[in-house]
Amino acid sequence: MTATDIPAKTASPAPTPAAGPRRPRRPRLPFSAWHLALAPLALLFAIPLVWLLLSSVMSNSEINRFPPALWPSGIHLSGYRYVLGNALFPQWFANSLIVSAVTVCSNLVFGALGGYAFARMRFGGSRVLLALMLATMTVPFQLTMIPTFLVMKRLGLIDTLGALIVPSLVTPFAVFLLRQFFLSLPRELEEAAWIDGCSRLKVLLRIVLPLSRPALSTVAVLTFLTTWNDLTWPLIAINHDTHYTLQLGLTTFQGTHHTQWAAVMAGNVITILPVLLAFLFAQKSFIRSITSSGLKG
Numbered sequence: 001m002t003a004t005d006i007p008a009k010t011a012s013p014a015p016t017p018a019a020g021p022r023r024p025r026r027p028r029l030p031f032s033a034w035h036l037a038l039a040p041l042a043l044l045f046a047i048p049l050v051w052l053l054l055s056s057v058m059s060n061s062e063i064n065r066f067p068p069a070l071w072p073s074g075i076h077l078s079g080y081r082y083v084l085g086n087a088l089f090p091q092w093f094a095n096s097l098i099v100s101a102v103t104v105c106s107n108l109v110f111g112a113l114g115g116y117a118f119a120r121m122r123f124g125g126s127r128v129l130l131a132l133m134l135a136t137m138t139v140p141f142q143l144t145m146i147p148t149f150l151v152m153k154r155l156g157l158i159d160t161l162g163a164l165i166v167p168s169l170v171t172p173f174a175v176f177l178l179r180q181f182f183l184s185l186p187r188e189l190e191e192a193a194w195i196d197g198c199s200r201l202k203v204l205l206r207i208v209l210p211l212s213r214p215a216l217s218t219v220a221v222l223t224f225l226t227t228w229n230d231l232t233w234p235l236i237a238i239n240h241d242t243h244y245t246l247q248l249g250l251t252t253f254q255g256t257h258h259t260q261w262a263a264v265m266a267g268n269v270i271t272i273l274p275v276l277l278a279f280l281f282a283q284k285s286f287i288r289s290i291t292s293s294g295l296k297g
Contacts, residue, residue, distance in 0.1 A: 049272075056080070056265040063261040079262030082253075083270065091242055092249035097274075099164045099245060100227045107223045108216055110170035115178030116204050120190070130179075133172045141232065149236060163237040164245070168227060174219045181215035182208060224278055228271075246271050 055063055056079055058072045083089055118130050148167050149158070157163040185208060193203045209216070231247040238244060241252070250267045253260045 052265055052268055052272075056262065056269045058262060058265075060260065060262050063265070076262065079260070079264075079266035080270075082260060082263040083267045088241055088244070088249065089267075092244050092246045093270075095161060095243060096228060096245040096247070099161055100224050102165050103168045103227045104220050104223045106165075106169040107171055107174040107219060111174030111178050111219055112204065112209060112212075112216070114170065114175040116182055116200075116208060118175065118179045119182035120187075121200075134176060137172050137176075145233075145236065148233075152237060158237055159239045159243060161243060164227075164230075164234055167233070168223075171223070174223065177219055178212065178215055181212055185211055221278055225275060228275060 054070075054072055057075045057077065058069065059076045059078060062069045062072060062076075118126060152158050152163045152166065155162075155166070157166060189207050189211075190203050193207050198206065229247060230245075231251075234245045234248045235251075238248060241249070244252075246267075250264060250271065253263045253267065
């Protein structure tokens with residue numbers, strides 16, 4: 001028998017393993033599981049805002065009633081009429097807007113210059129100056145209130161909007177936050193610009209600042225919030241009602257024997273609207289500035 005007569009052995013297919021029972025797929029939520037905990041917490045923080053909005057459309061009798069009414073019997077706009085009918089209210093709004101806008105712009109300009117100097121330039125005593133600047137953040141305003149008042153008085157700025165602007169032209173927080181963000185940016189981009197002949201100021205304006213929009217937005221929002229809501233310093237530095245800010249003007253609705261609570265609530269609703277709009281427009285940049293660590297991709 002020749003080799004060709006021997007039948008070739010065919011390879012038998014490997015036995016397929018028995019398929020086990022399929023596990024049912026867990027249904028996936030259309031949102032993060034963290035939202036289940038954060039949503040009730042957000043509602044809890046929203047309760048004061050909702051109560052303020054409801055109280056602004058109540059009458060004074062409903063607000064003063066005990067136990068307090070949880071829902072208005074109708075929409076009463078007497079508080080808004082009282083506020084908007086006050087001849088000085090537009091002036092107070094304009095004063096707050098001017099002070100906040102100038103303070104925000106000055107903090108962005110001087111904070112960027114100071115932060116870039118501390119982040120990229122090495123000079124004698126830079127670390128000591130940075131430590132001293134940060135130490136001023138721990139000093140409470142009550143300790144610097146009288147010296148600041150005396151300086152503003154020497155400058156002749158008391159009872160003017162300048163007294164509200166000059167002490168806040170630049171804050172240590174703005175310088176420190178921008179410095180930390182500048183440190184996270186790669187130096188290679190700046191070195192390439194220096195090779196092309198750019199000065200430090202041009203590098204800051206054309207390279208660094210366009211990449212620092214999240215940090216600049218954060219400084220702008222937080223500075224605006226602080227300045228817009230400030231009451232203590234305007235109460236000390238301003239005497240004439242035509243120079244009042246919104247926060248200071250709202251205190252005139254509260255008297256010793258009678259308070260227009262509907263007007264107070266309506267005024268507070270109007271006052272917080274710019275703050276909410278500012279945060280809504282800048283919230284993406286605000287979050288990016290917290291999570292960003294430089295360039296991506």
